[in-house]
Amino acid sequence: MSTEEKIYLYPVWLRIWHAFNALGILVLIYTGLNMQFAKPGFELIRFDLAVTLHNYAGIIVSISYLAFFIGNIVTSNSKYYKIKPKGLRKRLFKQIRYYTYGMFKNEEAPYPISEKRKFNPIQKYTYVVVMYLMVPIIIITGIALLLPELIIEEVYVLSGIFLTALLHAIIGFLISIFLIIHLYFATIGKKPLSNFKSILTGWH
Numbered sequence: 668m669s670t671e672e673k674i675y676l677y678p679v680w681l682r683i684w685h686a687f688n689a690l691g692i693l694v695l696i697y698t699g700l701n702m703q704f705a706k707p708g709f710e711l712i713r714f715d716l717a718v719t720l721h722n723y724a725g726i727i728v729s730i731s732y733l734a735f736f737i738g739n740i741v742t743s744n745s746k747y748y749k750i751k752p753k754g755l756r757k758r759l760f761k762q763i764r765y766y767t768y769g770m771f772k773n774e775e776a777p778y779p780i781s782e783k784r785k786f787n788p789i790q791k792y793t794y795v796v797v798m799y800l801m802v803p804i805i806i807i808t809g810i811a812l813l814l815p816e817l818i819i820e821e822v823y824v825l826s827g828i829f830l831t832a833l834l835h836a837i838i839g840f841l842i843s844i845f846l847i848i849h850l851y852f853a854t855i856g857k858k859p860l861s862n863f864k865s866i867l868t869g870w871h
Contacts, residue, residue, distance in 0.1 A: 676785055677869040681744060684735050685866055691728035694720060696843050703836065725809045732802055747785040748795055758788040770855065780871055790852070797845050801838050808835035 677685075698721035701711040711717075739745040761777045766789070770776070778787040786794060811818050811831050819827040856862045865871045 673870045674780065674782055675869055676780070676871045677866055678742070678744075679869070680734070680738055680742075682866060682869060684731055684738065687731045688728060688735070691724045691731060692842070692846060694724040695728065695839070696846070698724065699836075699839055722813060725806075725813075729806045729809070732798075732806060735798070746783075748791065748798075750792075750795065755788070755792075759792075762787050762789045793845070797842065801842055801845075805835060805838045805842065808832075808838070 697711070698717040701717040702714065702721060705711075705714050705717070712720075739748065758778070765774065765777050776787070778784060808831050812828070812835060815828055818831050821827055822830055853862045854860075856865075862871075
C-alpha cells in the first residue's frame, strides 16, 4: 500500500486510551473470574489480591473511559459513532451476508474503511452499545459495589447488593464475549496483523 493510500484513523490520544483500556479490561477479566470461581484449594491468585487488583484496574478503566468520552466530544472522532436509523436493516443484512458468505468468496467489503467511515454497520452499532451502554453500566455498578452504602438495601425482597453484583457480572461477561469477537474480527484485514499494526501506528 502506498503512502498516498494510507488513512490516519487512530490519533495518539486514541491509541494511548486503547492500550490502557485493553490492559485494564484483561486484568478485570482475570481477577473477576478468580473472584467469581475461587474456592478453598483453588485460586488463580490470592482472593484478597484479586479484589485489590480488580478495584485498581476498575478505577483505571473508569478514568480511561472518561478520557475516551471527553475525547469524542472535543475531537472529530465522534463522527464515527453517529447513529443513522434510516436504512439500518439493509446495511446490517448486507454486512452480515459479507461476513457469512462474501468474504469467503473474496468479494469486496460492502463498507470499506475511509476517512469518513471507520466502522462497518455491525461494528458501529456494536461499539455504540458496548461503549455507551454496557461500559457506563459496569462502571456505575462497580462504583456502587466499592461504596455499598450507596446501594438500595432491598428491591422487591431481593438484596440490592446481590442485584448490583449480578448486573455487574452479567455485563462483565458480555464485555468479555465482545472482546473475544473484537480480537477475531481484528484479524480480518489485508493481512491477519494489519489491523493490529494500525492501532499501533495510527495508519490504516
